[in-house]
Amino acid sequence: MTPAGSLDTEALIVGGGPAGASAAITLAAAGLAVTVVDAGRRSTGDAVVLSPPALGELDTLGVTGLLSLIPIRHGRFLIRDRATVAATPDAAAGVTERAALLDALLDVAAGHGAHLVNGTVTAIRTGNHGAVGTLTCPGDTVTITARTAVVATGRAPSELGLPHHDDRPGGAAITRRFHHPRRDDHFDVHLPITDLAGSTLLPAYGWVHPDPAGGIRIGLGIVDDRATGLIEDVFDGFVARVTGGSDAMPRGTRITGDLRHGFAPHRCGEGAVLLAGDTAGLVNPFTGEGISYALESGRLAAEAITAANREQEPAGAAEHYTRILAGRYVGQFEASRHAIRRYHLAWRTLDATAGDDTPFVVKARQAMLLPSGLRRRSPVQRHPRIDPIKPMLLACDEILLATVRDTWPFLARLVTSGEGVLGTEVRPARLMLHAARVGGRPVDCPTVAAAIELGVLAAVTGLSVRSTSPPAPDGIHWGNNVAILAADFLLARGAALVARSTTDLSWAFADWLEDLAAVRGETARGYADPHAFYERLFEFPCRIGGALGGSGVRHGRALREFGARFGRVIGHAEDGAALDGRPTRLESSVDTLIGTGVSAIERWWSAIRPGAAWPGVAQLDPGARRDLLAHGRARYREARQLALDALAPLPPCGARESLAGLVTVAAPASYASPGPSVRRE
Ligand SMILES: Cc1cc2nc3c(=O)[nH]c(=O)nc-3n(C[C@H](O)[C@H](O)[C@H](O)COP(=O)(O)OP(=O)(O)OC[C@H]3O[C@@H](n4cnc5c(N)ncnc54)[C@H](O)[C@@H]3O)c2cc1C
Numbered sequence: 001m002t003p004a005g006s007l008d009t010e011a012l013i014v015g016g017g018p019a020g021a022s023a024a025i026t027l028a029a030a031g032l033a034v035t036v037v038d039a040g041r042r043s044t045g046d047a048v049v050l051s052p053p054a055l056g057e058l059d060t061l062g063v064t065g066l067l068s069l070i071p072i073r074h075g076r077f078l079i080r081d082r083a084t085v086a087a088t089p090d091a092a093a094g095v096t097e098r099a100a101l102l103d104a105l106l107d108v109a110a111g112h113g114a115h116l117v118n119g120t121v122t123a124i125r126t127g128n129h130g131a132v133g134t135l136t137c138p139g140d141t142v143t144i145t146a147r148t149a150v151v152a153t154g155r156a157p158s159e160l161g162l163p164h165h166d167d168r169p170g171g172a173a174i175t176r177r178f179h180h181p182r183r184d185d186h187f188d189v190h191l192p193i194t195d196l197a198g199s200t201l202l203p204a205y206g207w208v209h210p211d212p213a214g215g216i217r218i219g220l221g222i223v224d225d226r227a228t229g230l231i232e233d234v235f236d237g238f239v240a241r242v243t244g245g246s247d248a249m250p251r252g253t254r255i256t257g258d259l260r261h262g263f264a265p266h267r268c269g270e271g272a273v274l275l276a277g278d279t280a281g282l283v284n285p286f287t288g289e290g291i292s293y294a295l296e297s298g299r300l301a302a303e304a305i306t307a308a309n310r311e312q313e314p315a316g317a318a319e320h321y322t323r324i325l326a327g328r329y330v331g332q333f334e335a336s337r338h339a340i341r342r343y344h345l346a347w348r349t350l351d352a353t354a355g356d357d358t359p360f361v362v363k364a365r366q367a368m369l370l371p372s373g374l375r376r377r378s379p380v381q382r383h384p385r386i387d388p389i390k391p392m393l394l395a396c397d398e399i400l401l402a403t404v405r406d407t408w409p410f411l412a413r414l415v416t417s418g419e420g421v422l423g424t425e426v427r428p429a430r431l432m433l434h435a436a437r438v439g440g441r442p443v444d445c446p447t448v449a450a451a452i453e454l455g456v457l458a459a460v461t462g463l464s465v466r467s468t469s470p471p472a473p474d475g476i477h478w479g480n481n482v483a484i485l486a487a488d489f490l491l492a493r494g495a496a497l498v499a500r501s502t503t504d505l506s507w508a509f510a511d512w513l514e515d516l517a518a519v520r521g522e523t524a525r526g527y528a529d530p531h532a533f534y535e536r537l538f539e540f541p542c543r544i545g546g547a548l549g550g551s552g553v554r555h556g557r558a559l560r561e562f563g564a565r566f567g568r569v570i571g572h573a574e575d576g577a578a579l580d581g582r583p584t585r586l587e588s589s590v591d592t593l594i595g596t597g598v599s600a601i602e603r604w605w606s607a608i609r610p611g612a613a614w615p616g617v618a619q620l621d622p623g624a625r626r627d628l629l630a631h632g633r634a635r636y637r638e639a640r641q642l643a644l645d646a647l648a649p650l651p652p653c654g655a656r657e658s659l660a661g662l663v664t665v666a667a668p669a670s671y672a673s674p675g676p677s678v679r680r681e
Helices: 018-029 052-061 096-112 226-245 293-309 313-330 333-341 343-352 358-370 392-402 409-415 428-438 446-462 478-501 504-524 532-548 553-579 590-595 599-608 622-646 652-665
Strands: 008-013 032-038 048-049 070-072 073-079 082-086 093-097 115-118 118-127 130-137 142-150 173-178 186-191 203-210 216-222 249-259 274-275
Touching: 008 018, 008 130, 008 293, 018 032, 018 052, 018 096, 018 142, 018 293, 018 599, 032 096, 032 142, 032 249, 032 446, 048 052, 048 096, 048 293, 052 093, 052 293, 070 203, 093 096, 093 293, 115 130, 118 142, 142 293, 142 313, 173 226, 186 226, 203 226, 203 313, 216 226, 274 293, 274 313, 293 313, 313 392, 343 358, 343 478, 358 446, 392 409, 392 428, 392 446, 392 478, 428 446, 428 532, 428 553, 428 652, 446 478, 446 504, 446 532, 478 504, 504 532, 532 553, 553 599, 553 622, 553 652, 590 599, 599 622, 622 652
Parallel strands: 008 032, 008 142, 032 115, 073 186, 142 274
Antiparallel strands: 048 093, 070 093, 073 082, 118 130, 130 142, 173 216, 173 249, 186 203, 203 216
């Protein structure tokens, strides 16, 4: 539909791609009058990969059911052809036609009452009463006024006259469809890519996946604008490499486009204009993934606008939005931008540690390559359960972010809520804050909570420093070097936080770190009880929480005892999960857990087969594995009961219930029950 004269609307969306459509659906569903202007310059004939988070967003928008998807069941990152990160353990990702996705999104937006206009917005600015845009349609120029506008053109904001920052695209991507006999449900990302001579690492990645029209789709992204001139040649080389140069017959044309990854949250909202999707620079430079960020940022912009309107403060939307973006994408895009700048360090470390699954290396790799996580996000919960420590946890996260983001941005990703280094529920900060509630004295201690999280992350990082780590071909132990640097940095920052906020605790904090280091040394040499590591990790947060909250001697002792026993519960849960082939919190395999000295599995073995040498996990026959698992489950249940018993001296209160609740989520319910193992051989 083409408007005549001027047009006034509550929300103007410029661009009807994934970001604009997502904003339009969310705003129209909230009852706002929405106008979407789209120039219709969409690439056709292309397919797109929808990652698990993208599908989660599409669920929230009510679009998934309208799409025909080819499922992706196995996603892999191949570093120098060695598989490292498995991205989709279940059928959570998919491929679809780009045009079908866009049509479905705009249909849903129209269904909610959004007004769709074909045309090009040539300029936009903040006026006295909101946003003012100039719309050009065939034969007409129209002035549009809106309370707020979302710019989601996929292009530089300066094209519409918005303040000029560094607007150059960060890189470019190219894709093409091929006839190919390969029939599977794999999505492979290859990195790094070398130049045509095969000698220089390029800031590039390539991908291959099944095509909705049959055959395969191959793509390549280069994330440095100085290298994009090479893209066609490098792409040809990559196609030849992954197809063996034989079976693949090109189909359709090559599709190319810019990749924009210059995200900076504070630039994404000024006055009445918010930026979303590619215009906000939200493309992952390690994978080229942009659709999930476009969908999510469009939704977040819309939510910021609705919240500001509800509070009768439409001008507050920009501030609210930029704050949310800063928290949501912390450590993701910063990591990536740093990675480009410090290209050699990031790529060499990834390259040299491809076969390493020690906790820090795995987590760092995931934070770089898969910052949005591995799993499909469930539709957004609009009414979260009220949690008394949530405000303090959020404050703790803000301190953590401010502490680490500038120097080690991707570490920020590991420490923030929702992802915590040991998982959401068993975050040490959570234990400390619940323990602090027991004494009844109001406490405000997010800085100590943040310092404890840094100490725990440093200890976990230390597990990746190994004398057996093989050097890279250049003779450098990149994995060890990075782990040592990161652990030192975390310890220093944690100690500084405590010294600044609660000087009295400085000695106790330093003693804890020293104790952890000593235990690490002993476990690494096989001298200590392997679960002593976990015991020390959790005893301190509970002890300090008790002290800060004013718990008396008896309750303080109970909390301390509880923390130590809770650590053992986690140790048994980790061992059981690793042995059973389930994901562990430390994300390491049984062999690595044993190798780092924090696994009791060899002790379980000595208990069930006295005198027999540990055969190694790979040599376990099914019967031995079953016996070992049964033994581990029994030890786990004992540890769990001991932890719950430790709470007995505490007065009945919400904090005690919360601590008991954490014990029950340490392992899946099936593991806690006395039945046989659920593992199928
Ligand atoms: C070759 C290539 C392959 C890719 N493959 C994938 C993939 O498989 N999976 C993935 O997650 N990401 C992929 N990406 C990234 C992804 O395509 C983008 O991140 C995503 O499309 C961004 O969505 P957006 O809504 O911000 O912008 P866009 O998708 O670019 O949409 C912008 C819309 O705005 C309209 N528009 C532009 N200017 C104006 C204007 N002035 N006035 C009005 N309307 C305007 C355009 O017509 C368009 O419809 C790929 C990128 C490239 C270049």
